[in-house]
Amino acid sequence: MERIRRKEYLTEKEAALLFSLSAATLKTQRSRGGGPKYTRKGARVLYLRQDVEDYLHK
Template sequence: MPPSVASINLADLLTTREAALLLRVKPNTLETQRSEGKGPPYIRLGGRGSAVRYYRPDLEDWLREQSTAQVPSVAEHLMEGSVAQKMGYSPDEAAMLAGMCRSNIFKAMKSGSLPARKLGRRTIILHDDLQNFMESLPVREAV
């Protein structure tokens, strides 16, 4: 049952890209599933061709429903391995967790205020480094 608008935490409304990160699929997979009437439930903000958002609790419920009787723990295992449980994040995952755009993550890495590691072509930001970076941001003064 959909929640009332007043009870929705806006941080729980995920873009297709963020939902794909959470489910560990490509954004194109979610787009294809939408066009075929399959996949997790989504919210269209306006008419045809407008923005689409996924409600995080709906995604988690949908993922649990995908488990079969033979493999009951697959959905729970995937959810336990979500980006919030990892030791290191891609720049996209770090941006999603920090609630900022990825360009700010790359600017922070370039300036040296957010350390990042490289493994081949992959860029990894450690959990503690992301947390330290967020804690080092200036506190906004009360107005």
């Protein structure tokens, strides 16, 4: 878990684990145009850790 906290970019599963969300919630929010900012690298969805923190503290 500590390794995940130090990462700048998180996978969908890592973001869900770190912020006590489900990966399905992140996917649903993304498909509806909401949720934290994300980027795609090929087929992978990546979240900037700071963007997820900012989104949760809105």
